[in-house]
Amino acid sequence: MIRRSFYFLLVTVILGGLAGGIAWWSFYALPAFIAQSIQSTPAPVQTVSAEEAKAESWQPEIAGIGTLTASEGIDIAPQVGGVITEVLFESGASVKKGDKLVQLDTATDEADLKNLQVQLANAEEELNRKQQIFDRGFAAKADLDGLRTARDQLLANIERIQAQIAQKSIYAPWDGKLGLRSISVGSYVAPGQKVVWLQKVDPIYADFDVTEEDYGRIADGLKVTARFNAWPDTPFQGSVTTTDSRMSESSRMITVRAKLDNPDGRLLPGMYANVLVEAGAPQDVITVPQTAVTYTLYGDNVFVVVPDKKPDPNNKEEQLEIERRFVKAGSMRNGRVQITEGLKPGDRVVTAGHNKIDQGAKVRIDNSVALREADSATIQ
Numbered sequence: 001m002i003r004r005s006f007y008f009l010l011v012t013v014i015l016g017g018l019a020g021g022i023a024w025w026s027f028y029a030l031p032a033f034i035a036q037s038i039q040s041t042p043a044p045v046q047t048v049s050a051e052e053a054k055a056e057s058w059q060p061e062i063a064g065i066g067t068l069t070a071s072e073g074i075d076i077a078p079q080v081g082g083v084i085t086e087v088l089f090e091s092g093a094s095v096k097k098g099d100k101l102v103q104l105d106t107a108t109d110e111a112d113l114k115n116l117q118v119q120l121a122n123a124e125e126e127l128n129r130k131q132q133i134f135d136r137g138f139a140a141k142a143d144l145d146g147l148r149t150a151r152d153q154l155l156a157n158i159e160r161i162q163a164q165i166a167q168k169s170i171y172a173p174w175d176g177k178l179g180l181r182s183i184s185v186g187s188y189v190a191p192g193q194k195v196v197w198l199q200k201v202d203p204i205y206a207d208f209d210v211t212e213e214d215y216g217r218i219a220d221g222l223k224v225t226a227r228f229n230a231w232p233d234t235p236f237q238g239s240v241t242t243t244d245s246r247m248s249e250s251s252r253m254i255t256v257r258a259k260l261d262n263p264d265g266r267l268l269p270g271m272y273a274n275v276l277v278e279a280g281a282p283q284d285v286i287t288v289p290q291t292a293v294t295y296t297l298y299g300d301n302v303f304v305v306v307p308d309k310k311p312d313p314n315n316k317e318e319q320l321e322i323e324r325r326f327v328k329a330g331s332m333r334n335g336r337v338q339i340t341e342g343l344k345p346g347d348r349v350v351t352a353g354h355n356k357i358d359q360g361a362k363v364r365i366d367n368s369v370a371l372r373e374a375d376s377a378t379i380q
Contacts, residue, residue, distance in 0.1 A: 066208025080323030
């Protein structure tokens with residue numbers, strides 16, 4: 001009985017020791033071994049593209065979105081009615097001041113004019129004859145005055161008919177561009193009825209809104225550059241000419257008008273314009289490529305490439321690591337972003353490969369185009 005109890009106690013001690021050993025290995029020795037192995041394994045080196053932050057001189061700008069309006073525009077319409085006998089323009093044509101556009105029928109007016117001219121000739125002849133008789137004292141002055149009045153009335157009627165004939169020839173009042181043709185030969189137009197729209201588009205106006213803050217920097221004569229969706233790579237130059245005399249109560253914005261050169265007439269009223277106004281003297285700024293900046297809810301940040309803080313003494317190559325740095329980003333221009341806080345000229349920032357790195361990551365730099373294109377495809 002005693003021997004059996006001894007064996008039972010011995011087995012219990014052995015099993016307990018074995019269980020304790022397993023527990024020690026599982027909860028202490030093995031995790032420590034794994035951690036030591038991980039720490040001794042060098043972190044993989046990621047490949048990124050990087051570029052130095054640059055010191056540049058930027059012209060302060062005020063941006064706006066505007067609409068083009070013609071510098072002058074009218075409905076071409078006759079002062080008198082008539083049947084159209086000639087249409088001398090095509091839709092959308094550019095015309096010069098004095099170009100004839102439309103001719104109305106003048107046959108009846110010309111017949112009336114000839115009749116009046118015959119009557120005038122007879123009246124002049126009768127007046128001359130009566131004047132000779134009056135000079136000899138054989139005619140009353142009242143008769144002579146009556147003939148003069150009749151002659152003058154005929155002259156007035158002739159001038160009226162001639163003016164009416166002239167009004168039936170319609171000319172362009174200034175250089176400009178015509179709208180769509182909506183009339184044809186043989187149709188009747190009433191006095192004041194529109195036959196075509198004429199706009200003066202060189203120069204052309206761009207009206208855009210600015211905030212009250214930006215309004216304080218606006219002045220007549222400031223240089224303006226405008227771009228349009230139809231020609232995104234072509235800048236159109238102009239200048240500020242005036243501003244509205246009051247602020248919009250609904251938008252709290254003030255309308256600014258700029259005059260743009262448009263010698264070839266490509267710009268049309270109604271087009272949207274992306275406007276930049278040069279406001280003030282150039283300023284020294286620090287810029288980085290737009291792809292270098294990451295925008296988050298916690299703030300704008302960049303990955304800066306810095307020397308490895310724990311370099312491998314056996315590695316003779318340049319050893320680099322990543323430092324995530326929060327910055328204050330400003331305006332963007334031509335693919336670059338102004339950095340007002342957080343960087344200095346010469347700092348190398350990652351421009352491609354962001355998705356493979358974070359704080360402390362080991363990196364090497366490869367600025368090949370293939371890498372940037374592959375990274376862009378990954379992000380998309």
